[in-house]
Amino acid sequence: MADYKIKIRNSEQLSKRKSYQIVTTLHEGAVAMAGETVFQEKSFRALNTVIQEEFAAINQWIAARGGIVGHLKSFLATTGQTAMISTTGDQVSCRLQPAAADGSNGVLVSIALIVFAIPPNDLEARLIDLFEQLECAQKKGESHDR
Amino acid sequence: MKILILGGFLGSGKTSVLLQLAQYLVQQSSGNQKSRVAIIENEIGQIGIDDKLLRGNGYTVRDIFSGCVCCSLNSDLLSGVQEIKREVDPEWLIIEATGVAFPDKIAESLFTNLGIAAQIVTLVDASRWQRIRMPLANLIEGQLNDAHLILINKTDLVEETVLREVEADLWELNSDAAIYLISGIKPIDERLLKVIQNG
Numbered sequence: 001m002a003d004y005k006i007k008i009r010n011s012e013q014l015s016k017r018k019s020y021q022i023v024t025t026l027h028e029g030a031v032a033m034a035g036e037t038v039f040q041e042k043s044f045r046a047l048n049t050v051i052q053e054e055f056a057a058i059n060q061w062i063a064a065r066g067g068i069v070g071h072l073k074s075f076l077a078t079t080g081q082t083a084m085i086s087t088t089g090d091q092v093s094c095r096l097q098p099a100a101a102d103g104s105n106g107v108l109v110s111i112a113l114i115v116f117a118i119p120p121n122d123l124e125a126r127l128i129d130l131f132e133q134l135e136c137a138q139k140k141g142e143s144h145d146r
Numbered sequence: 147m148k149i150l151i152l153g154g155f156l157g158s159g160k161t162s163v164l165l166q167l168a169q170y171l172v173q174q175s176s177g178n179q180k181s182r183v184a185i186i187e188n189e190i191g192q193i194g195i196d197d198k199l200l201r202g203n204g205y206t207v208r209d210i211f212s213g214c215v216c217c218s219l220n221s222d223l224l225s226g227v228q229e230i231k232r233e234v235d236p237e238w239l240i241i242e243a244t245g246v247a248f249p250d251k252i253a254e255s256l257f258t259n260l261g262i263a264a265q266i267v268t269l270v271d272a273s274r275w276q277r278i279r280m281p282l283a284n285l286i287e288g289q290l291n292d293a294h295l296i297l298i299n300k301t302d303l304v305e306e307t308v309l310r311e312v313e314a315d316l317w318e319l320n321s322d323a324a325i326y327l328i329s330g331i332k333p334i335d336e337r338l339l340k341v342i343q344n345g
């Protein structure tokens with residue numbers, strides 16, 4: 001097992017990997033890829049919806065490529081509320097839970113994709129794509145607020 | 147300090163069981179203090195997800211991320227256990243292994259290096275057993291080695307015949323373990339929690 005460095009010549013993808021703090025770990029044939037970032041507080045519900053929809057799409061994408069979903073999971077935290085979104089290849093579940101109001105601004109979004117038999121660079125591109133969709137959802141939420 | 151290792155494949159329900167078990171152990175301890183239970187959360191990814199959920203429930207959690215304590219991060223585990231013993235000295239230390247870890251290797255290391263005998267509880271996802279059993283045989287079978295208790299989870303999602311087949315497979319792979327059925331749609335029976343508590 002080792003911290004895995006994916007060879008990518010595309011500088012845009014490298015910069016996005018850094019921006020979303022994406023790190024890959026390999027163990028027993030599993031590719032574990034995790035990333036994290038903070039979005040605007042008002043977008044909690046929109047971000048939750050996008051992650052659930054995208055997890056369902058990633059399930060299908062992995063199955064179509066002959067891979068195995070280990071666990072796709074995400075934790076969203078904003079002041080007063082958290083959400084744990086999870087799937088093991090079939091249905092996507094979401095557990096909302098009240099949290100202490102810590103006064104912080106923004107929604108912390110952590111995502112981990114743990115899969116088998118999918119090339120790491122393809123999975124990284126998929127994770128970056130998910131974070132970009134979250135950015136779009138957040139921007140739409142902001143424009144609605146204005 | 148008693149140590150319990152919670153193992154089992156990715157998404158088998160380890161964190162949900164941990165939350166119920168930790169709550170039960172706290173209720174059973176004198177003073178009803180959350181400090182009586184400490185948790186080591188090992189996640190394969192660099193960024194923790196489950197630890198955030200556990201902290202949200204008020205438990206003290208030590209993280210070990212980006213690898214498995216059964217192999218490359220074993221020294222982190224040993225130092226973590228020693229530190230928890232020294233600074234918190236809880237009645238119970240629960241180690242949630244990653245979904246790709248071999249719990250028997252963790253137990254072996256704890257015994258060899260610290261002289262502590264840990265109990266292994268391994269979870270199995272009944273709804274996925276047949277799908278992952280063959281393609282991931284080495285990992286799935288290895289996770290059952292030396293388990294004292296096997297909890298077959300998500301039993302509400304499969305037919306009775308499938309459940310019997312899963313049970314038969316598990317008996318074949320580890321005939322020494324006690325096997326219990328649980329599901330996410332109802333809380334774990336207190337009698338089972340007591341069995342886990344009593345080892």
